[in-house]
Amino acid sequence: MSSALEYPCSNGDQYASRVGFREERVARNEVFAREVNESLEATDTRPASSFIHVACECGREDCERVLAITRPVYERVRSDPRQFVILPAHLSEVEDVVQEGDGFLIVAKRGGTLEDVAVRTDPRH
Numbered sequence: 001m002s003s004a005l006e007y008p009c010s011n012g013d014q015y016a017s018r019v020g021f022r023e024e025r026v027a028r029n030e031v032f033a034r035e036v037n038e039s040l041e042a043t044d045t046r047p048a049s050s051f052i053h054v055a056c057e058c059g060r061e062d063c064e065r066v067l068a069i070t071r072p073v074y075e076r077v078r079s080d081p082r083q084f085v086i087l088p089a090h091l092s093e094v095e096d097v098v099q100e101g102d103g104f105l106i107v108a109k110r111g112g113t114l115e116d117v118a119v120r121t122d123p124r125h
């Protein structure tokens with residue numbers, strides 16, 4: 001009875017906007033993780049040499065991994081609004097590795113829209 005409707009598959013514009021939306025969402029997830037980490041770090045009174053636990057800032061929607069890094073490392077990440085700390089396995093193609101650590105990577109946003117989002121929403125700037 002009901003024959004499947006043929007939808008036009010030449011929908012390039014829609015595809016492009018969907019990709020853009022996904023990248024924007026990744027950037028926003030990273031920003032959210034950073035804000036969570038900033039509030040955790042603000043209440044942490046342990047010595048600088050001890051490890052602190054921060055949320056992986058890779059931007060994956062389903063990522064709930066926690067990283068153990070020292071406070072100086074965390075401060076180095078936060079010294080640049082484009083930088084995030086992530087699990088090595090969670091590196092994505094929109095990030096450049098700034099530093100490889102023991103169980104973590106410090107990455108930086110490539111230039112463009114995502115970098116703008118990262119800089120614009122930095123709670124320290």
Ligand SMILES: [Zn+2]
Pocket residue numbers: 056057058059060063064065086087090
């Ligand atoms: Zn992650």
